[in-house]
Amino acid sequence: MADVHLKRVRKSYGNVMALSEINIEIPTGTFFTLLGPSGCGKTTLLRAIAGFHTHDSGEIVVNGTDIGKLPAHRRNVGMVFQDYAIFPHVTVRENVAFGLKERKVPRAEITRRVDDILEKVQLAAYADRMPHALSGGQQQRVGLARALVVQPTLLLMDEPLSNLDAKLRVDLRRELRAVQQSMDMTTVYVTHDQEEALAMSDTVCVMYGGVIQQAAAPWEIYHSPANRFVAAFVGSNNFIPLVNGTIAGVPVPLAPGIPGNGAELALRPENLQIVTGTPPEGMVTLPATLDQVAFTGREVSVALHLENGQEVQAICAPDPALLGLPRGARTQLAFDPSRAQVFESGVTGRRLS
Numbered sequence: 108m109a110d111v112h113l114k115r116v117r118k119s120y121g122n123v124m125a126l127s128e129i130n131i132e133i134p135t136g137t138f139f140t141l142l143g144p145s146g147c148g149k150t151t152l153l154r155a156i157a158g159f160h161t162h163d164s165g166e167i168v169v170n171g172t173d174i175g176k177l178p179a180h181r182r183n184v185g186m187v188f189q190d191y192a193i194f195p196h197v198t199v200r201e202n203v204a205f206g207l208k209e210r211k212v213p214r215a216e217i218t219r220r221v222d223d224i225l226e227k228v229q230l231a232a233y234a235d236r237m238p239h240a241l242s243g244g245q246q247q248r249v250g251l252a253r254a255l256v257v258q259p260t261l262l263l264m265d266e267p268l269s270n271l272d273a274k275l276r277v278d279l280r281r282e283l284r285a286v287q288q289s290m291d292m293t294t295v296y297v298t299h300d301q302e303e304a305l306a307m308s309d310t311v312c313v314m315y316g317g318v319i320q321q322a323a324a325p326w327e328i329y330h331s332p333a334n335r336f337v338a339a340f341v342g343s344n345n346f347i348p349l350v351n352g353t354i355a356g357v358p359v360p361l362a363p364g365i366p367g368n369g370a371e372l373a374l375r376p377e378n379l380q381i382v383t384g385t386p387p388e389g390m391v392t393l394p395a396t397l398d399q400v401a402f403t404g405r406e407v408s409v410a411l412h413l414e415n416g417q418e419v420q421a422i423c424a425p426d427p428a429l430l431g432l433p434r435g436a437r438t439q440l441a442f443d444p445s446r447a448q449v450f451e452s453g454v455t456g457r458r459l460s
């Protein structure tokens with residue numbers, strides 16, 4: 108059980124600023140996810156917490172004590188890696204028991220704790236198997252059991268599901284979260300999969316270029332992104348530049364103080380409607396041409412372009428009439444302006460609305 112407080116943590120490699128002034132607070136029992144594109148500093152931050160490398164400055168405070176200078180083996184953190192990192196020549200049980208033997212835990216207690224944790228990760232029936240006779244998902248659960256059996260104060264996971272196929276990833280996502288919640292284990296989890304981050308986390312921390320862009324609950328990250336980067340990285344978004352207060356020549360009602368230029372309107376695909384008749388009251392409509400309609404079962408994904416050539420994606424409820432529209436059909440895109448957000452132009456442009 109641990110609360111974690113990172114204060115002004117910095118780390119650079121030569122002239123690459125991998126972490127710049129990281130400030131994070133993680134209350135006990137929280138599932139905290141670092142989310143961001145390749146190279147944004149996720150692994151660097153996780154390894155700094157684990158003690159696998161030293162940071163240049165700042166504090167890593169766990170339960171009120173700065174552990175930033177302790178060697179890794181004295182930090183009492185459990186770590187699960189992307190590649191399973193389990194010993195190939197010993198059984199599941201021996202893999203899981205390893206850390207307890209190292210700590211000279213009495214044999215009877217080792218047996219009891221290993222049995223308990225194997226039960227928890229649903230591997231009790233596989234205790235005497237060799238790792239090569241396990242699926243990828245089962246191997247990753249061995250990794251999890253091994254990290255948890257030593258009762259770490261903090262669990263760190265670096266893309267533990269990324270080597271698994273899509274279906275298994277979703278199943279294991281749920282299992283991981285269930286185990287974490289049942290143990291009330293403070294967890295720092297790394298992924299570049301935004302859907303995984305939203306589905307599993309109490310808090311999602313979006314990083315880019317070694318800088319935290321936003322740390323908030325999944326709902327807030329999705330619905331109130333702090334800047335253009337978060338709006339673009341989490342979920343899909345259409346960004347349409349404002350030119351003299353219009354988009355593609357159509358005037359948009361903007362809140363007072365929002366500039367008509369140098370900003371972009373962000374429209375989520377699910378907030379766009381394709382209308383053939385009269386558009387509903389209060390909606391802004393944009394003439395558009397249909398490029399492609401794809402039916403994916405639960406929804407219809409529609410690619411269009413506006414008068415100025417800008418490409419736009421819409422997600423609609425399945426509708427045979429929509430599926431019947433030919434490529435090149437002229438149509439109208441409608442959106443509720445109160446659901447549009449405005450961002451300053453630029454990769455990490457601020458939210459203005």
Ligand SMILES: Nc1ncnc2c1ncn2[C@@H]1O[C@H](COP(=O)(O)OP(=O)(O)OP(=O)(O)O)[C@@H](O)[C@H]1O
Pocket residue numbers: 120123124125143144145146147148149150151152299
């Ligand atoms: N040992 C190193 N020496 C020099 N530069 C490094 C080293 N490790 C990481 N970097 C650089 O630091 C930055 C952050 O790397 P990091 O591994 O933390 O990214 P990441 O977010 O985990 O990416 P990924 O999603 O690809 O795993 C990158 O620019 C990377 O090239």
Ligand SMILES: [Mg+2]
Pocket residue numbers: 149150151
């Ligand atoms: Mg990484």
